[in-house]
Amino acid sequence: xxxxxxxxxxxxxxxxxxxxxxxxxxxxxxxxxxxxxxxxxxxxxxxxxxxxxxxxxxxxxxxxxxxxxxxxxxxxxxxxxxxxxxxxxxxxxxxxxxxxxxxxxxxxxxxxxxxxxxxxxxxxxxxxxxxxxxxxxxxxxxxxxxxxxxxxxxxxxxxxxxxxxxxxxxxxxxxxxxxxxxxxxxxxxxxxxxxxxxxxxxxxxxxxxxxxxxxxxxxxxxxxxxxxxxxxxxxxxxxxxxxxxxxxxxxxxxxxxxxxxxxxxxxxxxxxxxxxxxxxxxxxxxxxxxxxxxxxxxxxxxxxxxxxxxxxxxxxxxxxxxxxxxxxxxxxxxxx
Amino acid sequence: xxxxxxxxxxxxxxxxxxxxxxxxxxxxxxxxxxxxxxxxxxxxxxxxxxxxxxxxxxxxxxxxxxxxxxxxxxxxxxxxxxxxxxxxxxxxxxxxxxxxxxxxxxxxxxxxxxxxxxxxxxxxxxxxxxxxxxxxxxxxxxxxxxxxxxxxxxxxxxxxxxxxxxxxxxxxxxxxxxxxxxxxxxxxxxxxxxxxxxxxxxxxxxxxxxxxxxxxxxxxxxxxxxxxxxxxxxxxxxxxxxxxxxxxxxxxxxxxxxxxxxxxxxxxxxxxxxxxxxxxxxxxxxxxxxxxxxxxxxxxxxxxxxxxxxxxxxxxxxxxxxxxxxxxxxxxxxxx
Numbered sequence: 091x092x093x094x095x096x097x098x099x100x101x102x103x104x105x106x107x108x109x110x111x112x113x114x115x116x117x118x119x120x121x122x123x124x125x126x127x128x129x130x131x132x133x134x135x136x137x138x139x140x141x142x143x144x145x146x147x148x149x150x151x152x153x154x155x156x157x158x159x160x161x162x163x164x165x166x167x168x169x170x171x172x173x174x175x176x177x178x179x180x181x182x183x184x185x186x187x188x189x190x191x192x193x194x195x196x197x198x199x200x201x202x203x204x205x206x207x208x209x210x211x212x213x214x215x216x217x218x219x220x221x222x223x224x225x226x227x228x229x230x231x232x233x234x235x236x237x238x239x240x241x242x243x244x245x246x247x248x249x250x251x252x253x254x255x256x257x258x259x260x261x262x263x264x265x266x267x268x269x270x271x272x273x274x275x276x277x278x279x280x281x282x283x284x285x286x287x288x289x290x291x292x293x294x295x296x297x298x299x300x301x302x303x304x305x306x307x308x309x310x311x312x313x314x315x316x317x318x319x320x321x322x323x324x325x326x327x328x329x330x331x332x333x334x335x336x337x338x339x340x341x342x343x344x345x346x347x348x349x350x351x352x353x354x355x356x357x358x359x360x361x362x363x364x365x366x367x368x369x370x371x372x373x374x375x376x377x378x379x380x381x382x383x384x385x386x387x388x389x390x391x392x393x394x395x396x397x398x399x400x401x402x403x404x405x406x407x408x409x410x411x412x413x414x415x416x417x418x419x420x421x422x423x424x425x426x
Numbered sequence: 427x428x429x430x431x432x433x434x435x436x437x438x439x440x441x442x443x444x445x446x447x448x449x450x451x452x453x454x455x456x457x458x459x460x461x462x463x464x465x466x467x468x469x470x471x472x473x474x475x476x477x478x479x480x481x482x483x484x485x486x487x488x489x490x491x492x493x494x495x496x497x498x499x500x501x502x503x504x505x506x507x508x509x510x511x512x513x514x515x516x517x518x519x520x521x522x523x524x525x526x527x528x529x530x531x532x533x534x535x536x537x538x539x540x541x542x543x544x545x546x547x548x549x550x551x552x553x554x555x556x557x558x559x560x561x562x563x564x565x566x567x568x569x570x571x572x573x574x575x576x577x578x579x580x581x582x583x584x585x586x587x588x589x590x591x592x593x594x595x596x597x598x599x600x601x602x603x604x605x606x607x608x609x610x611x612x613x614x615x616x617x618x619x620x621x622x623x624x625x626x627x628x629x630x631x632x633x634x635x636x637x638x639x640x641x642x643x644x645x646x647x648x649x650x651x652x653x654x655x656x657x658x659x660x661x662x663x664x665x666x667x668x669x670x671x672x673x674x675x676x677x678x679x680x681x682x683x684x685x686x687x688x689x690x691x692x693x694x695x696x697x698x699x700x701x702x703x704x705x706x707x708x709x710x711x712x713x714x715x716x717x718x719x720x721x722x723x724x725x726x727x728x729x730x731x732x733x734x735x736x737x738x739x740x741x742x743x744x745x746x747x748x749x750x751x752x753x754x755x756x757x758x759x760x761x762x
Contacts, residue, residue, distance in 0.1 A: 091427040091551065091552040092551055092552045092553045093552050093553070094503065094552075094553055094554055094555075098527055100553045100554075103552075138745075139745050141741060141742065141745065142745070167430065168613065172532065174513075175739070175741070176512040176513070176739045176740070176741065177510075177512070177532065177534070177737065177738065177739035177742075178532045178737070179737065179738065179739045179741065179742045182616060182737035182738075182750045182752075183742065183747065183750060185616050185750075186616050186618050186750045187616075188615070188616070189615055190615060191434055191612075191613035191614060191615060192613070192614065192615060192616050192752055193531075193533075193540060193544070193613060194531060194532040194533045194540070194735075194737070194752070195529075195530060195531060195532065196508065196513065196514045196530040196531065196532040197529075197530045198513070198530075204529060204530070208529070208544070211547075211548065211551060211553055212547065212551070214551065215427065215428050215547060215548070215550065215551020215552060215553065216427040216428045216429050216430075216439075216551060217428045217429070217430055217436045217547055217551065218430055218436075219430075276527075277504065277527035277528070277529060278527060278528065279524070279525055279526060279527060279528060280518060280521050280522050280523075280524070280528050282522050399530075401513065401514070401515065401518035401530070402513065402515065402518075403511070403512045403513035403515045404512070405477060405511070405512065405515065406477065406513075406515045406519065409474075409475050409477065409478070411519065414518045414519060414521075414522045416518075416528055416530070
């Protein structure tokens with residue numbers, strides 16, 4: 091039985107354990123500073139199309155997370171999944187063949203936090219004892235859908251982000267011992283500050299992250315210093331600095347404990363990824379290997395994972411619309 | 427605090443009242459046999475693009491449902507929304523400006539049932555006291571995205587469905603008296619019987635409806651005769667007959683109590699809609715006016731609303747893939 095605290099935050103009565111987690115990534119991501127459970131030798135993952143490759147990443151990440159949690163197909167009761175491809179086909183085709191209740195989500199790059207939050211609520215609310223969240227993105231499937239055909243070789247602007255080829259999965263299981271646990275979830279509101287440049291998603295999403303994190307701090311009576319790591323995913327370099335500025339104008343400092351998955355996943359200067367990484371798979375793959383492993387190793391005890399999503403489409407941009415954004419946040423704690 | 431019963435079904439400990447509901451529809455839908463809260467004089471809803479028109483339908487349907495429930499913007503804690511347009515922009519832009527936690531969903535035409543189910547679970551699980559679900563579809567935004575430009579005047583096959591221009595919204599509120607209540611939710615699994623014809627979605631979705639309804643009956647220890655109305659949304663004429671056949675081969679008859687939103691919303695012969703209606707807005711607009719009003723007027727006491735979604739995309743069809751489908755079911759009861 092959960093409860094609502096303050097305006098927007100959901101508190102788990104019993105913190106929900108992340109029993110298993112895994113991340114898979116593409117070759118370029120594997121050349122960056124972080125490690126993953128599996129790095130593919132190329133972007134095809136052995137499939138014939140980028141879309142099928144993305145489905146395979148989802149399947150593989152979830153299989154690995156389930157294996158690490160010791161959870162069988164039969165035990166998994168509910169799967170929250172989403173991705174960036176039109177009609178979320180990476181998730182539907184990636185889940186096909188599993189006998190599990192399927193909740194399709196669309197939260198753009200906030201999808202992993204949305205799915206984790208829902209998966210936790212379904213357990214704490216009494217509706218399940220084992221759930222999972224999985225998301226993915228693929229540079230090639232995203233690039234041709236959102237921007238230009240790869241063959242065109244389009245020039246990227248300095249504020250543009252590079253869609254990560256990767257997937258992350260987390261399996262939640264009640265009463266699982268010695269695991270990082272989800273204690274709070276703040277589902278975000280739609281925030282639109284009027285940014286119209288689809289190559290500057292960080293600027294569009296930063297105000298959403300500011301709104302959600304501000305609500306989370308107020309609702310829980312905490313401040314940034316109460317967390318060892320506050321992680322957005324994925325504002326990248328431009329949005330990260332805007333978020334720092336937005337908090338600074340409130341007199342709140344994030345210094346020393348704030349980072350962004352889009353800034354962490356690539357070595358921007360060496361890998362030519364401009365503002366940094368993006369995509370559902372960016373936050374998910376950083377969380378489900380680097381961060382959750384780090385928590386288990388004692389590097390961080392209390393972490394906020396705040397997924398940020400830019401909810402525009404090529405059609406809305408062509409119609410001159412600005413970019414509505416959303417940020418969903420999940421608080422994770424590990425006490426050993 | 428909810429509980430899980432059987433394999434797939436979630437039982438509300440306290441049935442969750444549907445405090446307010448409303449449906450808006452386009453001109454063609456208004457000319458069919460059903461009534462709606464509002465019928466637009468044309469497909470633009472006063473907006474400049476079909477996509478903006480669809481967002482406006484969502485806003486309008488939710489405003490009407492909130493007004494009928496006597497719920498203010500401030501009281502609404504969580505909104506589950508989704509649609510068919512790429513990146514679900516009808517929902518994101520339709521929600522922009524509301525200060526409510528936003529959960530973006532993608533379940534194709536199953537989205538209303540998915541959203542209703544989640545919105546109910548969040549209340550019964552203790553996380554909210556007032557939630558809502560809204561979905562929409564628009565013939566013109568769907569046609570050009572999934573099929574052909576309208577100007578092309580493409581010929582439709584006999585099994586093709588006509589995307590409904592409409593939206594439906596339901597506001598759920600704990601302890602609201604004299605309202606139809608959600609008692610059970612069965613979130614479906616992905617089922618793919620190998621149908622590859624995107625103009626025959628009914629055939630692709632019928633096996634998913636069969637799986638979910640079979641699970642619901644087994645989990646709750648009920649049979650079709652225990653319900654006054656079993657409603658799929660939207661298999662249309664082809665899929666409806668396949669579902670009847672699938673149950674008949676199990677020795678189960680749906681006769682006298684089964685109908686499909688896609689068959690109900692149009693007068694197929696007179697309106698040239700071939701197999702019938704489809705789209706997130708089809709099931710939602712039939713449920714949120716005709717069915718819920720009928721329950722309140724004593725026409726039906728116990729109803730299953732089973733939303734069915736075909737989870738393909740133009741890209742997956744072009745890549746030769748079959749159509750994975752899903753069906754989410756919600757049980758509604760009205761005792762006066």
